[in-house]
Structures are given as C-alpha cells and as structure tokens.
Amino acid sequence: MIARRGQPHGSGLGRVRWVVERTISWLHxxxxxxxxxxxxxxxxxxxxxxxxxxxxxxHVKRLC
Known part of the structure; x- marks a missing residue:
C-alpha cells in the first residue's frame, strides 16, 4: 500500500508519490x-x- 501524503509507511516503501506514477495513472x-x-x-x-x-x-484550470 502507498502511504498517504505526510504519513510514514512502515516498510519504507511508497513513502514518496512519484510524479511519473501519477502521470501514468492519469494517462490510463x-x-x-x-x-x-x-x-x-x-x-x-x-x-x-x-x-x-x-x-x-x-491541472491549470484547477489551479486558477
């Protein structure tokens, strides 16, 4: 499981949400x-x- 933002993960995996993984999930x-x-x-x-x-x-529309 990926840890929530700002929360540590017990195994140390998934501590950072990578931009590439997020973008690929958007493309899917x-x-x-x-x-x-x-x-x-x-x-x-x-x-x-x-x-x-x-x-x-x-993304830009959401920021404005």
Whole structure:
C-alpha cells in the first residue's frame, strides 16, 4: 500500500508519490491509450499528445 501524503509507511516503501506514477495513472484514464488499438505509431503518439494536453489543461484550470 502507498502511504498517504505526510504519513510514514512502515516498510519504507511508497513513502514518496512519484510524479511519473501519477502521470501514468492519469494517462490510463483515457481508454484509447489504455489498450493500444492503433497499429501505426504516429496515430498512437497523436492520441498521447492530446491526452497530455487535456491533463495539463485540467491541472491549470484547477489551479486558477
């Protein structure tokens, strides 16, 4: 289990929530990226770019 923010974890694992793990979990929220249906890399990369733009927009909107 990952420790809650500001709380120590007994085994020492999961003490820090890494930005990469959080971002990957956000990307898995997009169905087209969770299971890769496209055979072409450029199409998959385009959907990845759109997802990153949407995540960034949501994050900035939340901060304002």
């Amino acid at each position: 929220g997009f169905r087209r990226l969770r299971i890769r249906w496209e055979r072409r890399d450029d199409i998959h990369e385009a959907f990845l770019g759109i997802a990153v733009c949407l995540i960034t927009h949501r």
